Amino acid sequence: xxxxxxxxxxxxxxxxxxxxxxxxxxxxxxxxxxxxxxxxxxxxxxxxxxxxxxxxxxxxxxxxxxxxxxxxxxxxxxxxxxxxxxxxxxxxxxxxxxxxxxxxxxxxxxxxxxxxxxxxxxxx
Numbered sequence: 862x863x864x865x866x867x868x869x870x871x872x873x874x875x876x877x878x879x880x881x882x883x884x885x886x887x888x889x890x891x892x893x894x895x896x897x898x899x900x901x902x903x904x905x906x907x908x909x910x911x912x913x914x915x916x917x918x919x920x921x922x923x924x925x926x927x928x929x930x931x932x933x934x935x936x937x938x939x940x941x942x943x944x945x946x947x948x949x950x951x952x953x954x955x956x957x958x959x960x961x962x963x964x965x966x967x968x969x970x971x972x973x974x975x976x977x978x979x980x981x982x983x984x985x
Contacts, residue, residue, distance in 0.1 A: 871978050876900040876908050876932070877921035886921065889967040895974070898918045910939040915976060922949035933957050944977050 873895050877883040883899055890897045898915070900906040906918070906928075918936045920929045933945045933956035944958040948965075959977045961970060 871895045871974065872914075872916045873897045873974070874900060874906065874913075874915040874918045876902070876906045876919065876928075877923045878902055878923075878925070878928075879923035882921065882923050886967065886970070889971065891975075893971050893974075903932060906932055907935060910936060914940045915924065915943055917944045917946060917974065919974075920945065920947045946973065946977055 872873050873889055873890060875883065875888070875890065875897050876899070878901065880901060883901070887899055898909060898913070900909045902924070906920075909915075910918075913915050916931075920932055923934070929947050929949070933947065936943050936945050937956050945956060946959045947957050948970075957966065959973055961973050
């Protein structure tokens with residue numbers, strides 16, 4: 862029996878403070894087959910988490926350092942099993958599942974998303 866190549870759709874909440882950066886990154890994630898919801902700034906992330914659950918929350922590099930530090934706590938408090946990937950993280954944060962440098966290519970970001978989510982599937 863042939864192996865199926867169907868990838869599970871990942872439900873992503875992607876947050877930035879810059880709408881242009883968000884538009885470019887979102888398009889690439891959607892092209893890769895992910896379901897992506899957007900949030901501009903901390904308050905929009907909090908509101909999105911109140912309304913819905915996500916497999917992965919990506920905190921983009923244009924968010925403030927403070928937001929990238931505090932939002933992982935809020936994500937885990939709202940939905941314990943949700944993975945958090947932070948772009949442009951300065952150090953290791955115990956509520957963050959993965960980090961990636963801000964200037965990284967989108968292809969690498971997509972590969973990191975796949976790795977983070979496969980770790981969740983393996984550990985589930």
